[in-house]
Amino acid sequence: MYSYRAPLRDIRFVVHEVLDFEDHYRHFGRDDLNKDLLEGILDEGAKFAETILAPTNRTGDEHGLKFEDGNVKTPPGFKEAYDRYCQDGWITMTASPEWGGQGLPGGFSLAFSEMLISGNMAWKMYSGLTESASLTLAAYGSDQLKQTYLPKMVSGEWAGTMCLTEAQAGSDLGIIRTKADPRADGSYSITGTKIFITAGDHDLTSNIVHLVLARTPDAPPGTKGISMFLVPKFLPDAGGNPGKANGVSCGSIEHKMGIHASPTCVMHFNESTGWLVGKLNEGLVAMFMMMNHARLGVGLQGQGLSELALQMSVAFANERLQGRSLTGPKAPGKPADPIIVHPDVRRMLLTQKALVEGGRVLCFLTGREIDSSHLNEDADAKKRSHDLIAFLTPIVKAFLTDASMEVTSLAVQVHGGAGFIRETGVEQLMRDARITPIYEGTNGIQALDLLGRKVFGTGGKSVQMMIARIQEAIAKFGGLAEVAPLATELGKRLEQWGKLTMELGGAAMKDREEVGAAAADYLAFSGYVCLGWCWLAAAGVASKKLAEGAADADFYKAKLVTAKFYFDRLLPRCDAHAAAARAGAAGIMSLPAEHFAFA
Ligand SMILES: Cc1cc2nc3c(=O)[nH]c(=O)nc-3n(C[C@H](O)[C@H](O)[C@H](O)COP(=O)(O)OP(=O)(O)OC[C@H]3O[C@@H](n4cnc5c(N)ncnc54)[C@H](O)[C@@H]3O)c2cc1C
Numbered sequence: 001m002y003s004y005r006a007p008l009r010d011i012r013f014v015v016h017e018v019l020d021f022e023d024h025y026r027h028f029g030r031d032d033l034n035k036d037l038l039e040g041i042l043d044e045g046a047k048f049a050e051t052i053l054a055p056t057n058r059t060g061d062e063h064g065l066k067f068e069d070g071n072v073k074t075p076p077g078f079k080e081a082y083d084r085y086c087q088d089g090w091i092t093m094t095a096s097p098e099w100g101g102q103g104l105p106g107g108f109s110l111a112f113s114e115m116l117i118s119g120n121m122a123w124k125m126y127s128g129l130t131e132s133a134s135l136t137l138a139a140y141g142s143d144q145l146k147q148t149y150l151p152k153m154v155s156g157e158w159a160g161t162m163c164l165t166e167a168q169a170g171s172d173l174g175i176i177r178t179k180a181d182p183r184a185d186g187s188y189s190i191t192g193t194k195i196f197i198t199a200g201d202h203d204l205t206s207n208i209v210h211l212v213l214a215r216t217p218d219a220p221p222g223t224k225g226i227s228m229f230l231v232p233k234f235l236p237d238a239g240g241n242p243g244k245a246n247g248v249s250c251g252s253i254e255h256k257m258g259i260h261a262s263p264t265c266v267m268h269f270n271e272s273t274g275w276l277v278g279k280l281n282e283g284l285v286a287m288f289m290m291m292n293h294a295r296l297g298v299g300l301q302g303q304g305l306s307e308l309a310l311q312m313s314v315a316f317a318n319e320r321l322q323g324r325s326l327t328g329p330k331a332p333g334k335p336a337d338p339i340i341v342h343p344d345v346r347r348m349l350l351t352q353k354a355l356v357e358g359g360r361v362l363c364f365l366t367g368r369e370i371d372s373s374h375l376n377e378d379a380d381a382k383k384r385s386h387d388l389i390a391f392l393t394p395i396v397k398a399f400l401t402d403a404s405m406e407v408t409s410l411a412v413q414v415h416g417g418a419g420f421i422r423e424t425g426v427e428q429l430m431r432d433a434r435i436t437p438i439y440e441g442t443n444g445i446q447a448l449d450l451l452g453r454k455v456f457g458t459g460g461k462s463v464q465m466m467i468a469r470i471q472e473a474i475a476k477f478g479g480l481a482e483v484a485p486l487a488t489e490l491g492k493r494l495e496q497w498g499k500l501t502m503e504l505g506g507a508a509m510k511d512r513e514e515v516g517a518a519a520a521d522y523l524a525f526s527g528y529v530c531l532g533w534c535w536l537a538a539a540g541v542a543s544k545k546l547a548e549g550a551a552d553a554d555f556y557k558a559k560l561v562t563a564k565f566y567f568d569r570l571l572p573r574c575d576a577h578a579a580a581a582r583a584g585a586a587g588i589m590s591l592p593a594e595h596f597a598f599a
Helices: 008-018 021-027 035-063 078-087 106-140 143-154 283-319 343-375 379-414 416-420 426-433 443-458 461-477 484-510 513-547 553-570 573-582
Strands: 066-068 071-073 158-163 179-182 188-198 207-214 227-232 234-236 242-245 248-253 264-277
Touching (some): 008 343, 008 553, 035 106, 035 426, 066 248, 078 106, 106 143, 106 158, 106 207, 106 343, 143 158, 143 207, 143 227, 158 188, 158 283, 188 207, 207 264, 207 283, 227 234, 283 379, 283 426, 379 416, 379 443, 379 513, 443 513, 461 513, 484 553, 484 573, 513 573
Parallel strands (some): 158 207
Antiparallel strands (some): 188 264, 248 264
């Protein structure tokens, strides 16, 4: 059974050489976040992921969760790993010092999180949701709520959840029914049932703090009448410790295709005491903060699973002996050559490598921009960062999770029949990855968000901003001999992107259905261009390093080969997506619903 090795060489390449996080933090006066510190986090984080988490991944999948008397019991090793994570201070790393955190900007921590996800994605979800809930509470909670809950959530003593989904309300949150009746003391009585709640119950912490969307009796219909409430499993007693049970119960847990070690709970709130978070009827504004954080986290889940899939595929392709190379035996002393000699296997491996390594740049680049949005004091620069993050969030979420479907499926394919067998462990990756295009807003919803809100909602300015940003990279690296053809090609794609956006905008003015019909292909097109940007930067840095005579020449040469592969074989997918996006709504909408299947 393969065991995960943190891809530290490539992570270092991205964080130090491509994005230079140390310089980025120095620019904002955070000289304390120097290379030594960042390296320490990477080294120790890698050990935690490899030695503490990775061994629990398989057990978690096979053993799953136990649901007894309304309580969820996590798989063996989960609680021990969680306690260690808290004791070693990892859990407080990015939280604000005001609440007991260490104040490390979250951008760099994506590198650490990626390793944890590869180690055990299901395990990482418990603390990931608490982190999102804490951020939301810190931004929107009253002082009293923050004082009572944040220190315990930040230290990991208590966990957090997000409770949006109901049986009749998934993508459409406007029709949620959970009620919030005001009480005389300023609290609310929360009653309703939520479904699919990740980590709604478990035994890792002594209390669980739910952020619940609900409606007050006189709330306007639709999304404008939704408020957010904090509802703990146990009401804190006078000493701030878990006290009386709060009418919150887990009715059942789902039996799922993947992430078997992450409980997906039906949660009943029965006249539970809750407190308003943020303003009345503006619950979605607060929840969007949590969801945007979680959406980037889900994109990173795709990334972490893809990395492990790549590693397993490469290891297998070097070991498995089948057939001979088309140009004559490469391992004459063995009964057959390793399958990595075959062009088709290499095509699969390079597709994985190009998506994984390019995806890493895209994730960390978005993370670095998030830091800028917090650390920058200049209002214009802050806004520029916010705009870029808003544009990239649906792309990171949807494109990288769709990529994880391709990369994990290719991993099964590289393994042949063995890939379909549980023992290899590779099929777990494909099952675990399958949820990522669905939750935190399906990828269909992400595509609508990108084209409808982020592109047309800004009159196309967001795309112009992206194009200008990518042109800066073209100007920076386009003069390097090996990189010039890539820069020229990317420049053409930018022109195509601008034109496509204009055309779709024109069509959408006449018929709103055009937006929905084009959105998924538009997002894919945009994703490939953004990854092209990342690969251009990676190739540019590699080319410079080679010119300087860097010691690690093989690593940089591999970067250039992979960049070329991306531009030759994956970026051209843009053409198919552009054609499909242009094909219009009529061809999709003309078929009557009853004609989709004939008995
Ligand atoms: C394992 C797991 C964990 C989860 N964790 C949480 C959690 O912690 N908290 C929480 O609140 N929820 C959670 N969810 C719920 C998850 O966010 C929803 O499943 C998801 O948002 C989709 O909603 P739905 O399942 O109702 O699908 P639906 O909304 O019914 O969608 C079905 C299909 O229709 C499409 N569709 C729907 N509306 C539109 C539209 N307007 N335009 C175009 N296409 C549309 C969708 O893209 C999808 O393909 C979880 C779900 C799972 C399976």
